[in-house]
Amino acid sequence: MGGEGQSETREAIMEATYRALCDHGYASLTMQNIADEFGKSKGLLHYHFDSKEELLVAFIDYLLAGFEDDIASIEGPPDERLAAFIERFVVANGDERRALHLALLELRAQAPFNDRFRDQLARSDAIVRAAVADMVDEGITTGVFRADTDPDALARVVLAAMDGARMRGLTIGDDTYPAAVRDALITYVLDDLLVGAAE
Amino acid sequence: MGGEGQSETREAIMEATYRALCDHGYASLTMQNIADEFGKSKGLLHYHFDSKEELLVAFIDYLLAGFEDDIASIEGPPDERLAAFIERFVVANGDERRALHLALLELRAQAPFNDRFRDQLARSDAIVRAAVADMVDEGITTGVFRADTDPDALARVVLAAMDGARMRGLTIGDDTYPAAVRDALITYVLDDLLVGAAE
DNA sequence: TAGGATTGACTGGCTAGCCAATCAAGATGG
C-alpha cells in the first residue's frame, strides 16, 4: 500500500474516536467502541497504536490542533476578534458539540493523573492565552483599549470565566450559563476597557 | 448497637470515602479502597449502602453541605465578604485540598451522565450563587457598590471565573492560576463596582 | 438466644492487550 494509507488510516481512527467519545463519553470509552465506529477490528487499533493511552494522546493532539486553528482563523479589529473569541464559548452547534465538550471535560479531569495529557493541555493553554493576550495588546497599540490594561491578566480572566461558565453549564445542565457570563463579562470588563469609557 | 450507631457509622464511611477519594481520585476509586480506609470489609459498605452510586450520592451531599456551611459562615461587610469568598478559591491548604478538588472535578465531569449527581450540583450552585448575589445586593443597599450592578450577573462571572481558574490550574498543573485570576477580577471588576470609582 | 453487624469468599461481567492465523498485493526470479 502507498505512503498515503498510513496517515489516512490514522485520520480515520481519529474521526472514529471523536464519534465514539461523543456517543459514550470518556469514562465509558472502550477500544471496542472506537473499533465499531472505525468499522474495523479492535486488534487493528492496537496494530496502529501501541496502547489505548497512545491513541488518546494522539487524539488530544488532533483535537487541540483543531481548536488552535479555529482561534487563529479569527480575523478583524482586535475588539471584534476578542468578542468573537468569547462567542466561541457560547455557540453550541447542537448536541454533537455539547457531547464533545462533555467528553473533553472528562478527559481534562484526567490530565492531573496523566503527564502526557497535562503537558498537551498546558501547551495548548499557553498558545490560546497568548493569542488572546495578543488581541488585547494590539487593541492597546491601535488605541482601542486603554493603555493601562494588562494583556495576560485580562486573557486569564476571560479564559477562566468562559471556560468556567461552560463547565458549570455542562455539569449542572444549564445551557444559559455561558451566554449569561459572556454578557456580564462584556458589561463589567470589556466595556470599561474601551478608550473613551470613563476612568 | 443503639440508634446512634447508624449515623456514626455513616459518618465514618463518609470520612473514609473522603480519604479514599483524595488518595486514588474518582476514576480509580473502588469500594475496596473505601473499605480499607473504613477499616472494615467491602461487604459491610454494601450493607449500609445498596450500591456504589448510593454511597457516592450521599457523599456528594455530605461534601456540598460542608462547602455551603463554609460560605454561609463568612462574616463582615459585603465587600469584604465578597473578597473572602473569592479568596476561598485561592487558598490551597496543602496537598489534601488539592487532591480533593481534583477528585471533585472528576466527579463533576460525571454529573452530566448521572441525574442524581447533576441535581445535587445544580442545587448547590443555586445556593452558592444566591449567597454571592446577596453579598452584592447588600453592598448596593448599604451604598458600597454602585446601584447599577446586576447581582446575579456579577455572581455568575465571579463564580465562573474563579471556578474556571481552579479547573485550569488543576488540569494544567499551574497553581498560580487562581491567584492571577483573583487579582485580575479585583482590578477589572470589583474596583469598578465600588461607589466612588469613576463611572 | 435473636437479630443486627460483619466477614470473606465467590460470581459474573467487562476490558485491555496479546497472538496466531488469514488475507491482499506487490516484489522477485526462473
Add this chain to the structure above:
DNA sequence: CCATCTTGATTGGCTAGCCAGTCAATCCTA
C-alpha cells in the same frame, strides 16, 4: 508469465486482571 516469497493489514478468539455486588456463615451484644 506464472509461482513463490515478503510484508503490511486485518481478524477473532483468548487471557488475565479488575471490580461491583451477592451470600452464607459467623460474630457480637442486649
